[in-house]
Amino acid sequence: MAKSAEVGEMLREQEKKFKIIAAISAPTVLKAHGVGKGKNVTSYPAMEKEMSECGDYKYKNDDVVVDEYLITSRGPGTSFKFAFTVLKQLTDDMKASEIAKRTLCL
Structure with a gap:
């Protein structure tokens, strides 16, 4: 996805x-396409250095x-x-909470 012009567009x-825009595990795709610069992000722990060293992300x-x-997240466990x-x-919070309860996630 990082090399796809269509994804970048x-x-x-x-x-x-x-x-x-929601990215889980590898927001390096965002970085590859210059998306979300200046924003707070997280990623899979192994990608921390790559995401923080360029100075484009917090x-x-x-x-x-x-x-x-x-919206970014760290990986499968999250x-x-x-x-x-x-x-x-x-x-909204109410609808999300209702669905979370029905799926036993709360």
Whole structure:
């Protein structure tokens, strides 16, 4: 995905319109396409150095990080937190909580 011109174009278009961009495990795809510069992000721990060394991102060690339209997460172990964070952004806290309870995630 990091080498795909189509993915880069889609991500930049989403960013231009301030529409949600969600990346789990490897936000290095965002970096490859210059998306989310200046934003708070997290990633799989092995990618921390790559994401923070360029100075384009503010790296956080949180499981899920939301910065305006950009949602990033660390990996498979944080996937439920990530999914419900995305759900909250798309709906609201009440709906996300209702779904979380029905799926036994709360």
